[in-house]
Amino acid sequence: MSSAAETPLTSSFVSLITPGVRRAVLLTDDGVRIEAVYEPCTAGVGETAVVIAHGFTGSVERPAVRRAAGVFAQYAAVITFSFRGHGSSGGRSTVGDREVLDLAAAVRWARSLGYGRVVTVGFSMGGSVVLRHAALHGSAHGGRTGARIDAVASVSAPARWYYRGTAPMRRLHWVVTRPLGRLVGRFGFRTRIHPEDWDPVPLSPVESVPLIAPTPLLIVHGDQDPYFPLDHPRMLAGAGPAELWVERGMGHAENAADEALLRRIAAWLVAG
Template sequence: MRQQHQRGQHRTRFRVRRQQQQVKGHGPPPLVGCATRLSRRIASVAQKSPFRNTRFTHVGQLTQDGVALDGFHCAPYSPADLGVVLAHGFCNSVSTVSFRRIASRLGVQAGIVALSFRGHGRSGGRSSVGPAEVNDLAAGVHLARELGYRKIATVGFSMGAAVTLLHASQHVVDAVVSVSSPSRWYIRQTPAMRRLHWLVEAPLGRRLAPVLGVRLGEPWATIPVSPVEVVHRIGAPLLLVHGERDHYFPAEHGLALERAAGERAELWLEPGMGHAESGVTPDLVDRIGTWLNRTCIQTSMQQTSTRAVACRQ
């Protein structure tokens, strides 16, 4: 009993002394001290690169309409002319584990540039869920050219796949790979897409969107052009990859894009594959990398032959 009484007196004396110091200005109040330590910790973490993989170099880029984007550059193991600009899906970012695994494996065969879309990850701005993200992909392509890659390919997943198709219909690239792209907007035929539409359209869903990793912009005033309407304008070789078990966009979307694209498109319907980054296997990533390298080499040979014929004439 005497020991407990002594402990109580000691705590009381310590509490009184601490309060006297705070009144006299000696030392910060407890909450202020905790906040100061926490702010220092946050600042130290923010200064560090968000990527643990030493092959990933942290980069940033400004879009044509003034949005600051955050991302990484993954240099290939050996010098390569091919640079691949990756485009992630909705609610993902360049820090998503499945996306980084794809980038790391594809980076064995080519250089990789990836930027988080506006409203995602550490990038600024707000997501338009497709149309405005074309400017983000264009910024990534511009960065890849600045890094010295002579051949540029774009590879997109889900929303990023639709963005790659819209971008390639307006800009020149050497090859395009679209994985799990929708053929048109406002798809509600699957439960997963009905949940997504509730997220982007319902007031409560829009308030909850930041919890899922996306900051939404204003709803569309007019319906933008859909991928199936512009895919025929793509002049570069086009690879369409779609899973037969895609629970967001059924395989009919891949078939519709192939029909609209014409002879320049190649469609891979993957048995057992699900949706986008989470459905892609290491073997599929390797096959996409092989297709990109083969396609870009063939394109280079054709361009060389065309220039040679023109010189003779």
């Protein structure tokens, strides 16, 4: 990535789709600086850009994110970014709340690069963020055209907040809610976590789903997910128009998504 061109913090709209890999620092609506990377489609110029939202403790540099980006780039242009508090982005993680603003900044960047069709795919925490973002910025919401999206895929997402029904989620809540846990997050996982509780509690993923239509929605979940059992994707898919894929033998999020699944998701997103 060291050879990538630098993009300024703010950029004007360009009518032609921009060639070449670019790095950018994006500014969110609440003033947080977010690192982002643009990669053109390796199969040639197309009109679609895929924005990838990683899971908690991820970043643009994580191997699983780079692997997913490489697969998606065979179908469309790709934008990856690090959520606030992750990687080289500023701010602190709010674990799915204000991260919607980070995604909106990445989507606006895709639009500014000339892509007429922008779709999102999110994993775990990112899966909840793409759902909430789509509820606010889906194709039906023309008033927010800068961050409008045309299709959304949510992978390994929770349906509801504060879930502690599995051992991995109890460990995650310890990391997020305890001072010692946040130190572990900062130095062990390179994730800086905001110490304050949500106020107000944001719209939950399952509450977001009914607001997404008519934007096409795909829910993907593994039947061996150690974090969220299958009642989560079933709740999401049952809350509004959505296609549900339950993947046999799959674990959790981008680390568990193999190339074949990533290709299927990419094809679904590009086909719209």
